[in-house]
Amino acid sequence: MAVDIMAIECTRLSLVNGSRNMSLMLDKLRSIDANEMANVRNIVKNIDVESGAIENEKALRFIAEIRDVDVFNFTQDIVDLMKHIESSQEQLDAYIKEFRKIGLKQVYL
Numbered sequence: 001m002a003v004d005i006m007a008i009e010c011t012r013l014s015l016v017n018g019s020r021n022m023s024l025m026l027d028k029l030r031s032i033d034a035n036e037m038a039n040v041r042n043i044v045k046n047i048d049v050e051s052g053a054i055e056n057e058k059a060l061r062f063i064a065e066i067r068d069v070d071v072f073n074f075t076q077d078i079v080d081l082m083k084h085i086e087s088s089q090e091q092l093d094a095y096i097k098e099f100r101k102i103g104l105k106q107v108y109l
Contacts, residue, residue: 005103012099015092022089029082 047063054060 008099008103012096012103015096015099019089019092019096022085022092026082026085026089029078029085032078 044066047067048054049060049063054063
């Protein structure tokens with residue numbers, strides 16, 4: 001029975017560690033400055049291709065590809081990812097509570 005209690009507690013602690021890691025991920029995602037992303041998007045958007053200053057066809061193709069890439073417009077993806085992590089963390093926290101209850105029941109038996 002003591003081994004069972006230890007295994008349950010180790011599992012619960014692992015889940016707590018996972019929940020803390022999720023919190024760290026959320027903090028990092030929240031720290032992305034929207035202004036910085038807007039600056040990057042503006043730099044890419046404002047590359048002057050119409051003036052004729054860039055004549056190299058390969059360079060013009062690259063610029064067109066860069067503008068089409070979703071990398072510079074991923075702010076919404078971050079919001080969706082944060083919502084998914086928060087939802088997963090809520091579920092994980094519910095499991096942590098259940099493991100705590102199981103552990104407490106084992107101790108009092």
